[in-house]
Amino acid sequence: MSSLFSTYNKWEVEVAKGQGSYLIDTEGKEYLDFVQGIAVNNFGHCHPTITKAVKDQLDLLWHSSNLFQIKQQEEVAKILTEHSVCDHVFFCNSGAEANEAAIKLARKATGKHKIISMKDSFHGRTFATMSATGQEKIHGGFGPLLSSFDYSPFNDTETLLKKVNDDVAAIMIEVVQGEGGVRVLEPSFAKALIELTKEKEILLIIDEVQTGIGRTGSFFAYEQFGLSPDIVTLAKGLGNGFPVGAMLGKAHLNDAFQAGSHGSTFGGNPLAMTAAKAVLEELLAQDFQEIKEKATKWKHVLREELMDHSFVNEVRGLGFLIGIACSGPVNEVITKIRRHGLLVLPAGLNVIRLLPPINVSEQDLNKAVQIIKQSMNESKKEISVS
Numbered sequence: 592m593s594s595l596f597s598t599y600n601k602w603e604v605e606v607a608k609g610q611g612s613y614l615i616d617t618e619g620k621e622y623l624d625f626v627q628g629i630a631v632n633n634f635g636h637c638h639p640t641i642t643k644a645v646k647d648q649l650d651l652l653w654h655s656s657n658l659f660q661i662k663q664q665e666e667v668a669k670i671l672t673e674h675s676v677c678d679h680v681f682f683c684n685s686g687a688e689a690n691e692a693a694i695k696l697a698r699k700a701t702g703k704h705k706i707i708s709m710k711d712s713f714h715g716r717t718f719a720t721m722s723a724t725g726q727e728k729i730h731g732g733f734g735p736l737l738s739s740f741d742y743s744p745f746n747d748t749e750t751l752l753k754k755v756n757d758d759v760a761a762i763m764i765e766v767v768q769g770e771g772g773v774r775v776l777e778p779s780f781a782k783a784l785i786e787l788t789k790e791k792e793i794l795l796i797i798d799e800v801q802t803g804i805g806r807t808g809s810f811f812a813y814e815q816f817g818l819s820p821d822i823v824t825l826a827k828g829l830g831n832g833f834p835v836g837a838m839l840g841k842a843h844l845n846d847a848f849q850a851g852s853h854g855s856t857f858g859g860n861p862l863a864m865t866a867a868k869a870v871l872e873e874l875l876a877q878d879f880q881e882i883k884e885k886a887t888k889w890k891h892v893l894r895e896e897l898m899d900h901s902f903v904n905e906v907r908g909l910g911f912l913i914g915i916a917c918s919g920p921v922n923e924v925i926t927k928i929r930r931h932g933l934l935v936l937p938a939g940l941n942v943i944r945l946l947p948p949i950n951v952s953e954q955d956l957n958k959a960v961q962i963i964k965q966s967m968n969e970s971k972k973e974i975s976v977s
């Protein structure tokens with residue numbers, strides 16, 4: 592019996608090694624990995640320049656503390672602020688921590704506590720971020736939750752307008768709901784967000800934990816919708832596997848956080864910052880247009896090859912955050928796909944989520960389509976025989 596708390600439904604695979612788009616298990620079986628640590632390894636496993644940067648830093652200094660000047664923090668913050676609409680950065684270790692910082696900053700800066708988040712959103716597992724998350728299955732057994740959050744249906748302007756009043760500090764939203772079923776923000780809802788937050792002086796918090804760092808074909812996903820968030824949160828892809836998170840905020844929020852307002856022992860340590868800097872340098876060397884075109888072409892191929900299958904309702908998503916919405920639970924077909932050597936994830940009950948690294952080859956993208964198609968056809972045959 593395992594000595595671990597059973598907080599995860601683990602697969603039968605034990606991974607020994609990762610290289611680029613591939614993982615190799617302890618029995619030598621190779622998998623094409625379109626999970627990538629759940630949208631973490633945007634540049635694939637063990638990317639050579641990121642690995643080298645971390646290896647070099649390991650021999651110099653792992654951790655000092657935020658009592659000291661840390662050159663790498665300044666460097667990473669400079670890149671993030673130069674390429675976003677924000678001006679200041681707080682470093683932490685995960686997505687939940689980044690969102691926790693965002694919630695604290697929004698409350699302190701506005702003196703208000705109400706935050707509107709979206710139904711089916713996912714913002715983390717700490718108490719505040721769990722409360723921000725608009726999914727009952729995540730809340731189960733932990734009540735009473737923080738009362739600050741009011742959930743509005745994603746892409747529903749009318750309901751959002753009704754919920755907004757003078758008590759609202761912020762609206763918190765993902766540009767693509769990842770865990771909630773790969774749902775993309777509609778341009779009309781983005782427009783409503785822009786107008787509403789401006790008119791009512793409400794802060795806009797964009798959770799880019801899953802969508803940021805090139806995942807959707809741009810540095811941040813919000814850029815593609817004309818949004819100008821007051822606060823942006825990042826984690827996952829920022830370290831390409833090294834645990835690191837960040838909260839970015841606009842200049843007008845700077846005074847709300849003073850020494851002692853917030854902190855983290857590990858946040859922004861030299862090792863994490865070295866990983867993040869190497870990731871960001873790699874990201875800035877990318878041709879985003881090329882990534883977008885590669886991803887769009889793949890989405891079309893997925894549609895062409897899968898849409899006539901009775902199990903498939905829709906192929907949707909942005910960049911390399913793609914969902915295949917199905918007419919029933921996807922767990923069985925995901926297991927079949929895995930046995931054929933491709934790793935994919937569910938998003939909710941009925942959606943297969945595909946998260947290849949953004950530097951994936953076209954050959955591997957096509958290979959994945961064929962494995963998914965074959966696995967679905969086999970499932971169909973099994974259903975018709977039984």
Ligand SMILES: Cc1ncc(COP(=O)(O)O)c(C=O)c1O
Pocket residue numbers: 684685686687688690713714715716765769770798799800801802826827
């Ligand atoms: C959009 C979003 N926000 C926050 C989180 C929480 O991040 P972490 O697991 O690093 O705390 C996740 C994790 O899946 C996420 O997808």
